[in-house]
Amino acid sequence: MTSKLTFEQLTGQEESHLVEFAGNRLQADAAGAFARLQAAAREAGFALSIASAFRSYARQLDLFNGKARGERPVHDDSGAPLALAQLSPHDRLAAILRFSALPGTSRHHWGTDLDCFDAAAVPADYRLQLSPQEYAAGGPFHALHQWLDARMAANDSFGFYRPYSRDRGGVAPEPWHLSYAPLSLHCDGRLGAQALRELWGDDLVLGDVVSAELEEILERYVRVAEDWCPRGTL
Numbered sequence: 001m002t003s004k005l006t007f008e009q010l011t012g013q014e015e016s017h018l019v020e021f022a023g024n025r026l027q028a029d030a031a032g033a034f035a036r037l038q039a040a041a042r043e044a045g046f047a048l049s050i051a052s053a054f055r056s057y058a059r060q061l062d063l064f065n066g067k068a069r070g071e072r073p074v075h076d077d078s079g080a081p082l083a084l085a086q087l088s089p090h091d092r093l094a095a096i097l098r099f100s101a102l103p104g105t106s107r108h109h110w111g112t113d114l115d116c117f118d119a120a121a122v123p124a125d126y127r128l129q130l131s132p133q134e135y136a137a138g139g140p141f142h143a144l145h146q147w148l149d150a151r152m153a154a155n156d157s158f159g160f161y162r163p164y165s166r167d168r169g170g171v172a173p174e175p176w177h178l179s180y181a182p183l184s185l186h187c188d189g190r191l192g193a194q195a196l197r198e199l200w201g202d203d204l205v206l207g208d209v210v211s212a213e214l215e216e217i218l219e220r221y222v223r224v225a226e227d228w229c230p231r232g233t234l
């Protein structure tokens with residue numbers, strides 16, 4: 001078990017803590033636990049699949065900067081596209097951070113977190129959105145969402161819980177995002193503001209706005225609720 005990652009691993013710059021799993025990369029213990037969760041889901045009639053697991057720093061930087069430049073779409077909570085050019089730099093940043101992490105701060109860097117869906121609920125050519133509507137009542141993944149809710153409530157989800165299960169005014173709720181708590185708990189809160197500023201250098205679009213508001217951003221968009229998982233039972 002990799003209980004304490006290096007700064008390079010925490011920020012997605014180095015990948016030696018990962019193993020290959022179903023076309024993705026995770027820490028070995030997280031991969032094993034997810035395989036057990038998949039088996040339980042299969043018995044319940046779901047094809048629990050990974051949409052995204054490990055994401056490198058370079059990839060997250062490309063995604064964030066693309067949105068900050070207006071090259072990639074940014075949506076509001078209802079899924080409607082936003083006209084970022086009409087927003088102030090502060091509001092543009094808030095709109096991006098609602099659904100996308102700053103590079104270096106994404107939980108997807110750790111090899112403990114993944115986005116999931118039910119492949120059996122949609123055709124093979126379905127264009128996955130990872131939108132709240134897909135997991136809400138009437139959406140294709142609502143049944144899986146409810147099944148996972150029940151497993152987590154019973155502490156029978158093999159260590160996986162949702163760090164973004166409710167809206168705290170920062171990151172939007174993400175029912176698709178699962179985190180392997182026995183490992184990710186060791187990663188939470190280990191990145192300081194100055195280390196992140198040094199990591200970004202001049203590479204981050206909107207970097208001046210981010211730097212000026214960084215402590216508030218870390219509290220609102222990076223740190224998660226203390227009770228996101230039942231720590232006493234892990």
